[in-house]
Amino acid sequence: MSTVNDKGTALVTGASSGIGARYAERLAERGYNLLLVARDEQRLQRLSQQLQSRFAVTAEVMPADLTDARAIERVAQRLRQDQQISLLVNNAGVALSGSLAESDRHSVAALLQLNVLALTLLSSAAAVNFSIAGRGGIINLGSVVALLPERFNAVYAASKAYVLSLTQSLQAEVGDRGVRVQAVLPGMTRTEIWQRSGVTLDASFDAMIMSPDDMVDAALRGFDEGELVTIPSLPDSADWHNLLQARMQLAPNLSHRQPAARYS
DSSP, X not given: OOXXXXXXXXXXXXXXXXXXXXXXXXXXXXXXXXXXXXXXXXXXXXXXXXXXXXXXXXXXXXXXXXXXXXXXXXXXXXXXXXXXXXXXXXXXXXXXXXXXXXXXXXXXXXXXXXXXXXXXXXHHHHHHHHHHHXXXXXXXXXXXXXXXXXXXXXXXXXXXXXXXXXXXXXXXHHGGGTOEEEEEOXXXXXXXXXXXXXXXXXXXXXXXXXXXXXXXXXXXXXXHTTOSEEOTTOSOHHHHHHHHHHHHHHGGGSOOSSOOGXXX
């Protein structure tokens, strides 16, 4: 089986289950070869075998714990050097439950390492490679809590606000070099992240929880349409554009020599 095709290779982090596994499946169906990154090597191997059998693509397994700096650098190095990689899906992430004051500092540090530092360094490595090649795509998985930080754990919400801001800035930096960038902001999605963070979802949440299949299908449709920010649950995209417009109306008055008169 050839390792080269016209789509190139998609590197998917957190690929062993949930949203990451769905991205891997959908991208294999589109003809991408895959580089699957996650901690659980056995799950990755099973997924790799399934995808290679179903879609006649290659699906390489790269076990890596992206809360570890050495593992981040190993994956980043591959992104910098492998010219076949044409798409990065930064999906790996973790959540926390409870307030910031109640959070264990080691859990907070691990969340920031994975949700912020790993995503940033992998995006940077991909941006270098893709900018030189004049092609490629970077998909960063955020969350709607970036827009509603009062509704969830402070550290998790802040990390997802960072993902949104980084993606918007990155688009401004590399968008004119042939690199496509997208932030995906899902609402509640039925994945293992809830159990891992200690949150129990009862039946009252059913109307709010999207399946990973539907979420990824919507996100890829948004990517195909060139959306910088995709919110799969949002019925009317005008609502998002209105928010952007309101934000830009602040721009002329965000920096002046003197304080506003209302503070005199």
